[in-house]
Amino acid sequence: MESWKWRGRFYLQRWPSARAMRVLRDKVRAATARSKTERPVSAVVADLNPVLRGWAAYFRNVNSGRKFNAVDGYVVHRATAHASR
Numbered sequence: 001m002e003s004w005k006w007r008g009r010f011y012l013q014r015w016p017s018a019r020a021m022r023v024l025r026d027k028v029r030a031a032t033a034r035s036k037t038e039r040p041v042s043a044v045v046a047d048l049n050p051v052l053r054g055w056a057a058y059f060r061n062v063n064s065g066r067k068f069n070a071v072d073g074y075v076v077h078r079a080t081a082h083a084s085r
Helices: 018-031 041-059 065-084
Strands: 002-006 009-013
Touching (some): 041 065
Antiparallel strands (some): 002 009
């Protein structure tokens, strides 16, 4: 965490920790594992939606735009790999 000054006031900069990112990636990896390729993509998406929505709701009040973009890219990568199998 760091702080920055804007118009004479200090604001705290916070974002999801590396551990929070790792736990979310682990959950996405588990849902899109190679052992689950027989499941339709719609079922995988239905499993991932509550996880991603909960994570986003928890971290929406912090400066996490870059982290959200990283998660989005990772989920798209894993979902497309799962769909292509």
